[in-house]
Amino acid sequence: MTQESDKYQYVSSAKLPTKLGQFKIHGFVEQSTQQEHVALSYGNWQVNDIVPIRIHSECLTGDALFSTRCDCGAQLEKALQNIVEQGKGVLLYLRQEGRGIGLLNKIQAYKLQDEGLDTVEANEHLGFDADLRDYSICQLMLEKLNVKNVKLMTNNPKKSAALIQMGINVVERTPIDHGITDDNRHYIRTKTDKLGHQFSENLFKK
DSSP states (O other): OOEEOSSEEEEEEEEEEOSSOEEEEEEEEETTTOOEEEEEEESOOOTTSEEEEEEEEOOIIIIISOOSSSSHHHHHHHHHHHHHHHTOEEEEEEOOHHHHTOHHHHHHHHHHHHTTOOHHHHHHHTTOOSOOOOOTHHHHHHHHTTOOEEEEEOSOHHHHHHHHHTTOEEEEEEOOOOOOOTTTHHHHHHHHHHHOOOOSSOOOOO
């Protein structure tokens, strides 16, 4: 292990060939919980360059199982495509399933949504805040990758605010409007109305 903070450690890096291109994968661990997180980097940059990045919270159902209840899987793929098209960039993949409540609790929240609650109400009904995610590991990840200035792909202004608080220069925020279907339109509307997410288009005409 070559770099650490009080809470996190950098573990190792390796090549990661994908269908989109040749990435590098970098492993990090949260010391108190032993939770593991990864960053994917593509291309090269100088320390003061503006680097496209996305902070993506793990979503097993959307990222790996192709669920259309959310837009996560489509956003993940589009972010990686954007990074490759721009010739450089970083995706920070944080193991914070269900906005931090965990996979099995997320399944319980899904059941409550099936019964009529929205995504925020379901989390709160289970005794959780609407969003429990912590972005503090991003500081170590970006320091390790020599990234100081970013163009952030996100619909969530809280991610921009978190990076700015860490001393990262968010030069631009670009929305990532992908994966919107009739299955998740109400979910996305709830994130917009109750969690402050910002999209580039009027998604609610239907």
